[in-house]
Amino acid sequence: MKSLLALSLLASFHIAQAQTTVFSTDFDSGLAAPLSPGTATLTGVQGFDGLGSPGNTFGGQFLRSATGNVVTLTLTNLPTHNTISLDFLFAAIDSLDGTGTFPSGDFFKITLDGNDVFRYSFANALPSQTQSYVPPANVELARHVDLGFGGPGGYYTDSAYDLGADPSLENIAHTGSVATFTFQIEGQGIQSIDDESWAMDKLSVSVSAVPEPGMAGLAGAGLLALWAARSRTRRSTRQPR
Numbered sequence: 001m002k003s004l005l006a007l008s009l010l011a012s013f014h015i016a017q018a019q020t021t022v023f024s025t026d027f028d029s030g031l032a033a034p035l036s037p038g039t040a041t042l043t044g045v046q047g048f049d050g051l052g053s054p055g056n057t058f059g060g061q062f063l064r065s066a067t068g069n070v071v072t073l074t075l076t077n078l079p080t081h082n083t084i085s086l087d088f089l090f091a092a093i094d095s096l097d098g099t100g101t102f103p104s105g106d107f108f109k110i111t112l113d114g115n116d117v118f119r120y121s122f123a124n125a126l127p128s129q130t131q132s133y134v135p136p137a138n139v140e141l142a143r144h145v146d147l148g149f150g151g152p153g154g155y156y157t158d159s160a161y162d163l164g165a166d167p168s169l170e171n172i173a174h175t176g177s178v179a180t181f182t183f184q185i186e187g188q189g190i191q192s193i194d195d196e197s198w199a200m201d202k203l204s205v206s207v208s209a210v211p212e213p214g215m216a217g218l219a220g221a222g223l224l225a226l227w228a229a230r231s232r233t234r235r236s237t238r239q240p241r
């Protein structure tokens, strides 16, 4: 068991060590070329300013989108990797309506190379609405508070999330030299931007090269040999009893 623990620690150490940031933007000095915003625009963050953790907060401008619009991020010439990770701050703005029939049916969806990697509804308007997204630890930054745009009050409260802290967007299996992410709120609840919208800030993508199975096997074999040697030593010292 000790050797297995050591091996898993070794593996996680390698994953952490090999993270390479391949794209990063705070949206404050324009729109980076790999982003195709559709109808989304750079907009001041209003009351979202400062939400987040030290070094990773909303500020300046973010990319604000109407529901129904698709924002695309296309990264090319990626270094050799086995996994890809997505980090960003997500602003759920105004009266998003969660799961249900119109005006509900507001699902934030992220795809990677055409496959869904995230799809959950978000609800801001009424406490009785159903939000399918249940934030893991350290993800929720604000919920049902007035952070600007429509409102204040009424149906137009807002929420904020650090989706970079959601493990489901970390170390997604990926090996291709091109990665295409899309971001959108879709579903039957799509309404105009003065009623509901969303935004992203502090967007970054990193890739990691985990050890090849052969390398991990060699390390594991070495640890097992060490464990076996120590076991033999322990047995031999016990034998006189």
Ligand SMILES: [Ca+2]
Binding pocket: 026, 027, 028, 058, 059, 060, 061, 062, 201, 202
């Ligand atoms: Ca910003």
Ligand SMILES: [Ca+2]
Binding pocket: 093, 094, 146, 147, 148, 149, 150, 151, 152, 156, 157, 158
């Ligand atoms: Ca608002």
Ligand SMILES: [Ca+2]
Binding pocket: 095, 096, 097, 103, 104, 105, 106, 189, 190, 191, 196
């Ligand atoms: Ca809606």
